[in-house]
């Protein structure tokens with residue numbers, strides 16, 4: 001009998017095999033990767049991915065984990081193809097099932113939520129900023145469905161909304177969860193504003209935890225609105241993807 | 244191990260030489276922080292040096308503005324992997340702060356403290372000799388709140404999380420004490436050229 005090797009520290013680079021790829025919007029693909037740390041991921045954390053060219057040139061980027069521990073031994077990433085994007089372009093055009101991708105994690109200790117943090121829980125996402133919030137929603141549904149939760153999700157169009165079917169099903173089936181979808185470039189063409197925040201808070205009560213994620217300008221605007229609505233700064237956590 | 248099918252978009256050699264491992268160049272100025280910008284009022288702003296809990300010296304905004312000024316220009320590196328070249332800062336060097344307080348650094352380590360209750364540890368050796376300052380101006384203008392204004396620490400040779408935003412003081416500590424990110428697994432020192440992102444790197 002040989003002892004199993006000790007688990008690698010989370011900072012160690014490891015190869016993870018892509019086990020599934022699925023388009024989820026015209027610009028976003030979902031990737032499932034087999035990792036040994038899938039069960040220890042906290043909702044909101046990310047991984048660092050490192051790609052290496054034949055000549056040794058490397059590029060690193062961060063990607064949030066969309067999945068909550070589900071016993072599958074995999075994590076899900078959702079990567080939006082940016083125009084000219086060095087790493088997101090690789091995922092959009094090249095990465096396929098069976099490929100080994102170097103990554104490390106799970107990373108991040110500020111933008112995380114677990115049932116021990118309690119609620120009510122307010123989630124505010126713009127575009128691909130929904131990804132870490134999705135992990136929180138998935139975790140909540142599994143382990144703490146009694147915690148009241150609202151999601152304000154701003155997207156350009158419904159077609160570009162990530163996991164829209166899942167979010168709408170949750171809003172329909174999960175008593176404590178409500179969704180406000182704002183489409184900025186179709187229908188009423190509404191950006192996040194004071195009314196959207198007030199509407200979410202009306203159904204939720206005073207949130208114990210607030211998580212805001214998206215592009216730089218989105219997070220800046222949403223944070224100002226949340227502070228203006230009277231939410232204590234210490235309850236608000238932000239994550240900025242760039243842009 | 245090469246990643247199948249990855250060719251990459253190599254920056255020119257002149258750029259690559261200035262990029263620490265794992266970093267890429269950005270032209271904008273991304274923002275990294277854990278929460279919203281804290282409200283900071285210049286009328287009540289104070290910058291305080293402490294040894295442990297004991298205040299050593301404190302300056303109002305006007306008093307701080309009267310201290311000798313230092314400029315620094317160069318490259319900055321964020322642990323989220325962007326680097327920005329040729330940034331220009333102005334403020335009060337750590338050396339001038341010590342001189343104005345009439346002291347030598349009482350210990351070898353300190354924690355920079357922000358108005359958002361963020362903390363980060365920096366060895367004194369990494370601040371003396373012109374290596375660190377409390378910056379009030381970026382690109383010739385007051386630092387905007389998104390980038391840590393009215394005043395932020397600037398320790399540009401370390402990853403930028405060490406350059407605490409909205410800084411309200413420096414607390415000297417007997418030993419090297421972990422700050423906010425360091426308690427969450429980030430590296431105690433954070434040298435970008437040795438890619439010290441996380442504890443153990």
Ligand SMILES: Cc1cc2nc3c(=O)[nH]c(=O)nc-3n(C[C@H](O)[C@H](O)[C@H](O)COP(=O)(O)OP(=O)(O)OC[C@H]3O[C@@H](n4cnc5c(N)ncnc54)[C@H](O)[C@@H]3O)c2cc1C
Nearest residue numbers: 061062063064078079080082085086087088131241242243
């Ligand atoms: C903690 C963290 C978590 C993240 N999670 C995710 C995630 O779950 N899904 C995801 O798709 N991305 C995520 N990102 C963004 C991701 O890390 C990359 O920045 C993004 O994929 C772009 O990399 P690239 O190499 O394709 O583009 P680059 O080649 O670096 O840049 C191409 C162009 O796009 C611009 N750009 C770069 N980043 C963005 C951005 N985020 N938005 C708009 N424009 C941009 C650049 O300025 C440049 O003009 C996350 C970032 C962080 C810091």
